Amino acid sequence: MFKKELREIWKPALLRFSVVLAFPVFLEVTTARTATESGSRNLSLILMAFPVVMIWIANFLGVTAFKAEFEDRALEYWLTFPGGISRRLARKMASRITLVLLLSFSYVALCIFAGSQIPGPLNPALICPCSFLFFINGSLCGFLGNRNLRMVANVVTFFSVVVLSLGLSRFILPLFPEGNQLSAAVGSISALLIVIGIMGGTFLISARQFDLRSPELFQKRVRAFSLPLILALDIAALVFRYAGGRT
Amino acid sequence: MISIQDISFRYDKTKVYDGFSLHIPEGQSCLISGINGVGKSTLLRLMAGVLRPDQGKIIYNPKLGPAPRKKIGFISDRLSLYESLTVAQGIELHQSAFGVDSFNDSLLKHLKIDENQRIKSLSIGQRTIYHLSLVLSARPEILLIDEIIHSIDPYLRKFFLDQLIRLLSERRMTIVTVNVNFHDIENMIDRVILLKSGRIAVDEGIDDLKDKVKRVIAVQPPEDLPILSTGGSPDRPDYYIYPFREEFRRRIDGEIIDMNLTEIVAAFIGGEYV
Amino acid sequence: MDKNEIKYLNFNIDAKSAVPVFKQVKQAIKRFIASGYLVQGDKLMSIRDMAFRHNIHPNTIVKVYSQLEIEGYIMSKPGSGYFVQTEAGKVENEKEILIKDAAQDFLNKARQLGYSLDETIRILTALEASLSSEKAKGDRE
Numbered sequence: 097m098f099k100k101e102l103r104e105i106w107k108p109a110l111l112r113f114s115v116v117l118a119f120p121v122f123l124e125v126t127t128a129r130t131a132t133e134s135g136s137r138n139l140s141l142i143l144m145a146f147p148v149v150m151i152w153i154a155n156f157l158g159v160t161a162f163k164a165e166f167e168d169r170a171l172e173y174w175l176t177f178p179g180g181i182s183r184r185l186a187r188k189m190a191s192r193i194t195l196v197l198l199l200s201f202s203y204v205a206l207c208i209f210a211g212s213q214i215p216g217p218l219n220p221a222l223i224c225p226c227s228f229l230f231f232i233n234g235s236l237c238g239f240l241g242n243r244n245l246r247m248v249a250n251v252v253t254f255f256s257v258v259v260l261s262l263g264l265s266r267f268i269l270p271l272f273p274e275g276n277q278l279s280a281a282v283g284s285i286s287a288l289l290i291v292i293g294i295m296g297g298t299f300l301i302s303a304r305q306f307d308l309r310s311p312e313l314f315q316k317r318v319r320a321f322s323l324p325l326i327l328a329l330d331i332a333a334l335v336f337r338y339a340g341g342r343t
Numbered sequence: 344m345i346s347i348q349d350i351s352f353r354y355d356k357t358k359v360y361d362g363f364s365l366h367i368p369e370g371q372s373c374l375i376s377g378i379n380g381v382g383k384s385t386l387l388r389l390m391a392g393v394l395r396p397d398q399g400k401i402i403y404n405p406k407l408g409p410a411p412r413k414k415i416g417f418i419s420d421r422l423s424l425y426e427s428l429t430v431a432q433g434i435e436l437h438q439s440a441f442g443v444d445s446f447n448d449s450l451l452k453h454l455k456i457d458e459n460q461r462i463k464s465l466s467i468g469q470r471t472i473y474h475l476s477l478v479l480s481a482r483p484e485i486l487l488i489d490e491i492i493h494s495i496d497p498y499l500r501k502f503f504l505d506q507l508i509r510l511l512s513e514r515r516m517t518i519v520t521v522n523v524n525f526h527d528i529e530n531m532i533d534r535v536i537l538l539k540s541g542r543i544a545v546d547e548g549i550d551d552l553k554d555k556v557k558r559v560i561a562v563q564p565p566e567d568l569p570i571l572s573t574g575g576s577p578d579r580p581d582y583y584i585y586p587f588r589e590e591f592r593r594r595i596d597g598e599i600i601d602m603n604l605t606e607i608v609a610a611f612i613g614g615e616y617v
Numbered sequence: 618m619d620k621n622e623i624k625y626l627n628f629n630i631d632a633k634s635a636v637p638v639f640k641q642v643k644q645a646i647k648r649f650i651a652s653g654y655l656v657q658g659d660k661l662m663s664i665r666d667m668a669f670r671h672n673i674h675p676n677t678i679v680k681v682y683s684q685l686e687i688e689g690y691i692m693s694k695p696g697s698g699y700f701v702q703t704e705a706g707k708v709e710n711e712k713e714i715l716i717k718d719a720a721q722d723f724l725n726k727a728r729q730l731g732y733s734l735d736e737t738i739r740i741l742t743a744l745e746a747s748l749s750s751e752k753a754k755g756d757r758e
Contacts, residue, residue: 100428100436164425168463172423175393177440178413187440305395308388309354372674504672512665512675530630530638531674550637557635603632 097177101191104164109153109195116149117142139210146206147223150199154227157192158234159250162311166241172308181306189235196231200224222281229288233257236295239303240318241311249318253291256326260287263333291326298322344369344517345390345485350399352389359385360396360541369404372518372531374549376608377538377617383521384420386538387489390519391417404517407484413441416483420490422474426463430473433462434480441481450476450506468495475503479510488520500527507531529604537608537617544617549604555586556607561597568595572614583610623660630671638673642681650690650703651711661691661699 120141165171177184204220237249261283268286272279298321302314345367352360359382367373375383388394389401392412403411424433434446451458456469465473471491478486486507495503504527510516520528535552537545547555556571559582564570568584568591575581583602584591592599602610611617628645630638649655661667664682668675682699685691692702727737 097436097440099439100425100432103432164427168426169421169423170425172388172393172419172421173425176391176412176415176417178410178442305397307395308393370676501672505669508668508672508675509665512668526632527672529632530672530677533674550635553635553637601633601635606633 097187098191100164101188105157105160105192105195108156108160112153112156113149116145116152120145143206143210143218146203147218147227150203150223150227151230153199154196154231155234155250155254157195158231158236159238159246161189161192161235161238163238166243166311171311175307181303192231196228200227219278219281222278222285226281226285226288229285229292230254233288233292233295236292236299239299239311240315242315245315245319249295249323252323252326253295256291256330257284257287259330260290260333263337266337290329294322294326344404345519346402347390348400348402350389350396350401352385352394352396354385358541360389363399363541363543365536365543367517367519367534369517370515372533373520373536374525374528374532374534374604375519375521375536375538376523376525377544378612379523381538381617382541383538384489387417387487387519387521388419390485391415391419391487393417393419403485411485413481414484415487416478416481416485417487418471418474418478418489418491422467422470422491424462424470424474427461429459429461430456430465431458433473434458434477437477437480443481446480447476450502453502468499471495472499472502475506479506482510482514483516484514485517486519488518490521490523504528504531523608524605525608526603526605532604535604535608537611539617545611552604552607553601556602556610557584557587558582558600558602558606558610559584559595559597560600561595563596565591565594570614571616572610574610574613583614585610585616623662623666624655626655626662630673639677639680639684642667642671642673642678643684646681646685647690647711648715650701651708651715653708655701655703657701657703659701660697661701663698 120138124138124142162171165174174184174188177187179187200220203223207218207220233253234250237246237253240246240249261280264283264286265279268279268283272282295318298317299314302317303310345365347363347365350360350363351358352363375386377383385394389396392401392415403415407414425436428436430451434448438444438446448458450472454469454472456465456473462470462473471494507518508531511518518531520532522528525532529549532549534548535545536543545552559568560575560579561582564582568582569586571583571585573580573582587599608617626645626649628642628648630641634641636644646655646661655661661682662670664675664678667673667678682691682693686693686699689704689707690702691699693699724737727740732740
């Protein structure tokens with residue numbers, strides 16, 4: 097299964113990677129090495145672009161995890177594969193998780209190379225877990241059979257992470273007297289965990305039997321319950337964040 | 344061997360099975376039939392593990408080990424496969440998933456299937472034979488076949504049956520097939536099960552069934568004859584008798600005719616026994 | 618004839634018949650032995666080929682062959698296959714069973730149609746005569 101999944105993901109992943117990093121890399125490569133200023137600026141650009149592309153690809157890898165099963169009508173066939181649920185899911189996700197890990201290690205390597213130039217929130221200790229969490233979040237959305245719902249859920253959860261972390265920041269900021277940026281990252285991770293908790297919980301209840309009925313059940317519950325709940329939390333977070341003036 | 348123990352299963356709001364049990368011993372060749380929509384395919388999917396019962400359990404021969412699905416071959420009427428893969432890639436995937444290292448591609452060559460063409464471009468006949476080849480390459484001990492025979496031409500049907508017979512002469516397999524159309528496979532069946540409303544209405548060996556269901560053509564059949572259903576024309580009706588007993592022969596003034604499996608099942612369905 | 622060449626047995630399974638499939642196959646093989654088509658030492662079709670021929674489960678053929686072996690009509694040579702093994706007495710017995718069956722059917726039909734025994738015998742004799750003369754004509758030509 098590794099080979100099959102790899103075949104599905106390497107081209108789109110490479111494409112996204114290239115699209116985001118093409119420009120900064122191009123600048124870095126073509127700029128004369130004489131002026132360290134422009135060199136470091138280009139490196140900063142790359143350092144800022146890399147997390148973006150990492151998170152984007154991680155999310156993409158998650159959301160497309162079950163694309164073949166749904167669009168190729170292969171779900172029933174996949175369910176005939178031997179092994180328990182965990183084993184089958186692991187074999188399926190193996191190549192995707194590997195790619196996320198690969199990107200993480202690459203980012204760490206890049207940061208080491210950049211030395212002391214890493215701005216706080218781009219610290220790999222935060223970005224790497226973040227991208228892994230976005231992968232998990234994407235996968236949960238990926239288990240929705242309906243293509244439109246899948247897209248909507250992905251957008252809503254993505255957007256909710258931003259909104260919820262804004263709401264959470266009022267709590268979190270006081271915990272980090274030094275850095276606003278670090279708290280922002282922690283806020284994002286916490287928000288992600290909340291969203292994953294809601295979607296993940298729904299998934300676990302629906303996919304308990306893990307059979308042909310699971311995706312349909314999950315879909316129903318996401319539509320009726322999870323997404324409305326997440327949106328409600330978003331509104332509450334926004335109200336909470338901006339009520340009583342800005343902090 | 345498959346042992347379905349007291350299962351309940353619900354699809355949406357409909358309870359399809361409630362406290363249903365069925366035991367199929369090793370090596371038996373079993374036909375499951377009934378009216379359309381009664382839940383035959385659902386039962387087969389439950390046996391294949393593609394659907395899981397809400398209550399109760401399904402046990403397989405313990406010698407299949409902890410991962411019984413490795414030795415279960417399931418060919419569904421949906422012919423579910425990863426359509427974007429090529430034929431060769433599909434074979435590779437199946438082999439890695441089921442732990443098989445060899446694949447007999449003589450069938451594919453015979454049907455002139457190019458291993459580089461995409462699975463979605465195969466015709467139904469080709470796809471059926473391809474799916475069958477994949478499933479049989481894992482040398483299953485339990486084979487579950489759902490209704491695919493009638494959608495392919497007679498030549499491919501014979502082809503399919505020949506592959507099945509070839510495998511049967513090499514190893515002991517438990518076969519469960521769901522059909523409404525079975526003249527080709529009649530002679531391969533040991534046991535006939537007819538379902539009605541989530542229950543087993545008829546469960547007999549095929550030879551017993553042929554002894555017990557007869558077509559009687561008589562002007563005035565005896566009153567107490569257990570008539571399953573009627574057919575023929577109004578002025579010369581056929582009476583389908585179940586269960587037939589040899590002693591009836593003395594009392595019937597008319598012809599007593601044997602029936603083939605298709606006619607027998609039709610008689611059950613016609614009588615709404617099933 | 619090469620002893621390893623297999624004689625083709627042409628018979629059909631009557632799907633409608635209440636006679637079980639294995640019995641039909643068994644009776645067919647016995648008929649071929651009784652009629653002299655299959656003789657001592659002839660090799661039978663393999664189990665698989667026999668199963669292919671009629672879309673029958675190979676286990677059924679296994680049952681047929683093992684019963685025929687027990688009854689002494691055939692014998693198995695491991696690695697080579699199944700071979701016909703006839704005794705004159707057995708063949709005669711089988712022939713008698715077959716002819717009696719055919720006669721039974723004929724007599725039943727005659728009775729159903731209302732013919733007396735004398736009339737039935739007259740029909741038989743006339744039929745036999747015309748058959749012989751046709752045969753004689755055929756021999757001359």
